[in-house]
Amino acid sequence: MPYEPVIGLEVHAQLLTETKIFCSCSTQFGAEPNSHTCPVCMGMPGVLPVLNRKVVEYTMKMALATHCRINEACNFARKNYFYPDLPKGYQISQYAQPLSEHGYVDIELDGGKKRIGITRIHMEEDAGKLLHDEHLPSSYVDLNRTGVPLIEIVSEPDMRSTDEAVAYLKRLHEILVYLEICDGNMEEGSFRCDANVSLRPRGEMMFGTRTELKNMNSFRNVQRALDYEIKRQQCILESGQDVIQETRLWDDSKGETQSMRGKEEAHDYRYFPDPDLVPIVIDNAWTEEMKKSLPELPLEKRERFIRDYQIPPYDAGVLTSSRALAGYFEEVARLSGKPKIASNWVMGDVLRFLNEEKRDIKECPVLPGSLAEMIQLIEDGTISGKMAKDIIVEMYRTGKSPQAVIEEKGMIQITDEGTLEKTVAEVIAANPTQLAQYRGGKEKLFGYFVGQVMKATQGKANPQLINELLKEMLAKE
Amino acid sequence: MEDILELTIAQIRELLQKRKISSVELTNYFLERIKRFDGDISSYIKVTEEYALKMAGDADKKIADGENGQLLGIPLGIKDIYCTKGIETTCASRILKGFIPPYDATIIRRLKDEGYVHLGRLNMDEFAMGSSTETSYFGITRNPWDLERIPGGSSGGSAAAVAADECIASIGSDTGGSIRQPAALCGVVGMKPTYGRVSRFGLIAFASSLDQIGPFTKDVEDCAIMMNAIAGYDPRESTSVPLNVPDYTEFISRGIGGWKVGIPKEYFIEGIHPDIEKAMQRAITTVEGLGATCVEISLPHTEYCLAVYYIIAPAEASSNLARYDGVKYGFRPQGSIDLLDMYKKTRSAGFGAEVKRRIMIGTYALSSGYYDAYYKKASQVRALIKRDFTEAFTLCDAILTPTSPTPAFKIGEKMDDPLQMYLSDIFTISTNLAGIPGISVPCGFTKDGLPIGAQFLAGHFEEGKLIQIASAFEKYANIEKRRPAL
Incomplete structure (x- = not known):
């Protein structure tokens, strides 16, 4: 029987605020253990949380960018469970009244568009980290991450393949980074993803029993874990057995998912409104202010590039993959007046050099002005396209202007x-x-x-x- | 120096300023009294003698420099529930034994700013859960008026210490009556301010939406002085309210001519001790003698207060007390085999029976499938209770009730019957649920010589009105001046 996977994703994104969500400790990653802590984020007796307004604003930006409805009033709830990385014994999160609900993003696959629903986006605090001693039966608790603001983005179970799931994930990632509210670093855990997966016979309306997958810390691992889990569930169903509802961990080294806890061991989080925090009221003026602060989003930008610069959709996609790259390209296009040619040089040579050295466009030694100048030198016949290929290597190596490189190397084109x-x-x-x-x-x-x-x-x-x-x-x- | 016993903050402050006495002398006087009498009473968990004398020395220097803090050089006792930098803070629980806070509660900071002297840590029911100060890990506190009886609770140590003159005044906390009930049972003045008036930052939480901080004093004027020192907005507490604080001493001696004072019919029920009932009748006469009119009012949801309280308070407590897990501070038994075992051993041995009872009730009330029937329903009824008061205050300026249905009961009398114990707070709990302020003032004695308290209630942020009516009452009620025989 042909089966169809049903996938929903829960994404946790760390927000790029300077300070934590409920205290004024730094959110910086990689500091000495427990150096970015205070009585509040350490959960000392008697301490109280005070909400960082920036967290609300960043979450509003993401909600607006994903067409969510922002609730006029929302509140925080306590999610109660015991774990040593959770010093209060509860996580401050949102439950019955999240900041925003009912949004969507569009993804593209094989030329086709698909809309993926977003159930809700809410704010919460991150937990700390445990470090386990390799030799002794001891663990150490680092609370630097405790209280770093997170948003949780919950999708509808709208994805029907691993590819759709990865495309959705990449879209969210792109938007978050575009908004400059998350650095998107999956390895450092600032962008994390859990997946709910179930299978059902194609054509069936009812969902099958799902499993929840955790611990996938790269796009590739999400892909591998989902592929593995879909196959695993298919084998179970084909052999006439039932999938067990449980949480499973992805083991990267073994390339398989393993049972972590069953439904019976699932926590009862005993959510209730946090009495230490007051409801957040968001009026129209605030929402409008946030709307105005939104940058042009990747999809809009891409469509504009195709339309205004007459460049192919693929190129437009690459050039809009980050705000900095898009900005770089637009600067070259503007200064040279030749957007298509600018696109070729940025897509071809510039990105190749950068990728070889794993450098970011922001560190590119060839400044947009230099590249535009070089394009003009080709246009007016001072240099040939072939010469330019050598010149740009030199420009990238030395950071010099094309004129300087040409003069040094005596590379003026023979036009006589x-x-x-x-x-x-x-x-x-x-x-x-x-x-x-x-x-x-x-x-x-x-x-x-x-x-x-x-x-x-x-x-x-x-x-x-x-x-x-x-x-x-x-x-x- | 025996006459120091008679003196209030207002009077002692004058002696200090005129250099008739030094803060060090005063502090030594109280330290001596504690040594002499606290063996019987046990109002203190710990006396911080060295710390107190240092603070007193500092205060004397400031007085010499012409400074004039509101509590400069005044020795106070502090309920052991306020985080105080460098001073062991236990909440009368084994689980916090050895915990030394790295920070000061806002109230402690404010008291320090006013130049107070910290005499020591006052006993209380464990995590403020109780009405008798019998659940403390460090032993029971006795009522100075009768050592066979309890002082009330949970701030029993704070009430007993003021009654026994082991400090000039003290600080307590009130979640369901924990200031007013022991104040009544020990014959002193105790105020619970409006929720949001005094910062809870650094108060070790029992039930976050109900907890408030307030003073125990010898008279209403001292209560006003203490309120001036501790009240005010705190940006570190989200539920703190940014309102200006009046000078409460200005409400003393204003009189209550023309006031309407509400007498809620639901509060004069069967089961009130007959001597208390008589005292209340006298109180009504006194209030009317002051030119006010007493009117019968109704608070129709009164009968649900106890039930609502015993869902909301334990629910919040079950979450607030989750942090005591043996991982970070306080008590952790040795020899655990794994994490779960460590949690179990720490919490089993660290918490006392009443605390565990409330954690279990609260956990149950919040559990999936029960939340709507318990916590949610209780929150809805709470809104109705609050509305009762809002409506009542359209008909009257203040409300008069007994503080407690009984005088101080015998030690052990109610320990095996939690429901009887919970009934001790029947007249005080509604105040916390509604968030309004309340004050208990002495209003006589039973035939057996036990103190009786009268409670006045007012609308949100109307502590000034309470000072006004309580000081007028105090002056004209003609309550016999007695001291406990120690």
Whole structure:
């Protein structure tokens, strides 16, 4: 029987606020254990939380960017459970009244569009971290992460394949990073994902029994874990057995999911409104203010690039994959006045150099102004496209302007007909065999002559001029 | 120096300023009294002698420099529920034994700013859960008026210490009557301010939506002085209210001519001790003698108060007390085999029976499937109780009730019957549920010589009115001046 997977995702994103959600400790990652703590985030007796307003604003931005409805009033609830990384014995989260609900994002797959519903986006605090001693039966608690603000984005069970799930996840990631409210670093845990997966016979309306997958810390692992889990459930169903509702952990090294706890061991979190915090009231003015602060989002930007710059959808997708890259490209396009050519250079050479060194566009030694200048030098014939390929390498290596590189290397294009005519004549004279063949009908050899002229001029000759001269001179006796 | 016993904060402050006495002398005087009498009473868990004398020395220097804090050089006792930097703070529980806070509660900071002297930590029911100060891990506190009886609770130590002149005044906390009931049973003045008036930051939480902080004093004027020192907005508490605080001493001697004082019919029920009933009749006469009119009012949801309280308070407590897990501070038994075992051993041995009872009730009330029937329903009824008061205060300026249905009962009398114990707070609990302020003032003695308290209630943030009516009452009620025979 053909089965159809049903997937819903819960994404936790750490917000890029400077201070924690309920105290003024730093949120910086990687500090000495317990150095970014205070009585409040350590859960000392008697302490009280005070909400960081920035957290509300960042969450509102994400809610608006994903077409969610922002509730006029929301509150915090306590999620009660015991664990050493949770110093209060409860996590302050949102439950019955989240900040926002009923949104969506659109994903694209094989050219088709699909809308994935977002159930809710709410605020909560992160827990600390446990470090386990390798030799002794002891564990250490680091509370630096405790109280770092998180948003939880819960999707509807709208995804029907691993590819859809990954595409949805990438879309969320892109939006969060665009909004500059999350750094999106999956390895450091600032962007985390849990998945609910079930299978049902194709055509069936009812959902099957689901499992919850945890511990997938990269897009690749999400893909692998979902693929594995779908196969596992399929085997169970095909053998006539029932899937057990449970939480399963992805084991990256073994490439499999393993049972963590069953339904019976599931926590009863005993949610109730946190009496230490007051309801958050969000009026229209605040929402409007946040709306105005939203940047152009990746999808809008991409459509604008296709429309205004006449570049292919794929290129537009690459160029809008980050706000910085899109900004870089637009700067080059504006200064050079040649968006399509600018796109080719950014997509081709610039990104290749950066990717080789795993550098970010923000660290690119070739400034947008330099690249635009280089494009103009090609346009006005000062250098050839081929020369530019070498020049940009030098520009990337040294950070110098194209003019400076050209002067240093003496790379001015030969555009003088008289000079070039002489070289072309010499090349023809030096290759009598090829000349005979060419004239005998082997026209492919034209390229050979172009190459020889280029070689003789060390690539400085204007290609168009070479073409014209060669055609003319090869034709005449 | 025996006459120091008679003196209030207001009077002693004058002696200090005029250098008739130094804060160190005063502090030594109280330390001596504690040594002499506290063996019998046990109002203190711990006396911080060295710390107190240092603070007194500092205060004397400030007085010499011409400074004039509202409590400069005044020795106070502090309920052991306020985090105090460097001073062991236990909440009378084994689970916090050895816990030394790294920070000061806002109230402690405010008292320090006013130059107080910290005499020691006052006993209480464990985590403020109780009405008799019998559930403390550090032993029971006895009522100075009759050592066979309880002082009330949970702030029993705070009430007993003022009654026995082991401090000039003290600080307690009130979640369902924990200031007013022991104040009544020990014959002193005790006020629970409006929820949000005094910062809870650093008060070790029992039930967050009900807890408030307030003073125990010898008279109403001292209560006003203490309120001036501790009341006010605190940005570190989200439920703190940013309202200006009046000078409460200005409400003393204003009189209550023309006031309407509500007498809620639901509070004069069967089972009230006959001597208390008589005292209340006298109180009504006194109030009318002051030019006010007493009117019968109704608080129709009164009968649900106890039930609502015993769902909301334990529910919040079950969550508030989750942090005591042996991981970070306080008590942790040795020899646990794994994490779960450590949790179980820590909490089993660390908490006393009443605390465990309430954690269990609260956990149950919040459990999936029961939440709607218990916590949610209780919250809805709570809103109705609050509305009762709002409506009542459209008909009257203040409300007069007995503070407690009985005078101080015998030690052990109600320990095996939690329901009887819970009934001790029947007249005080509604105040916390509604968030309004209340004050208990002495209003006579039983035939057996036990103190009786009268409770006045007012609308939100109307502590000034309470000072006004309580001080007028105090002056004209002509209550016999007695001291406990120690």
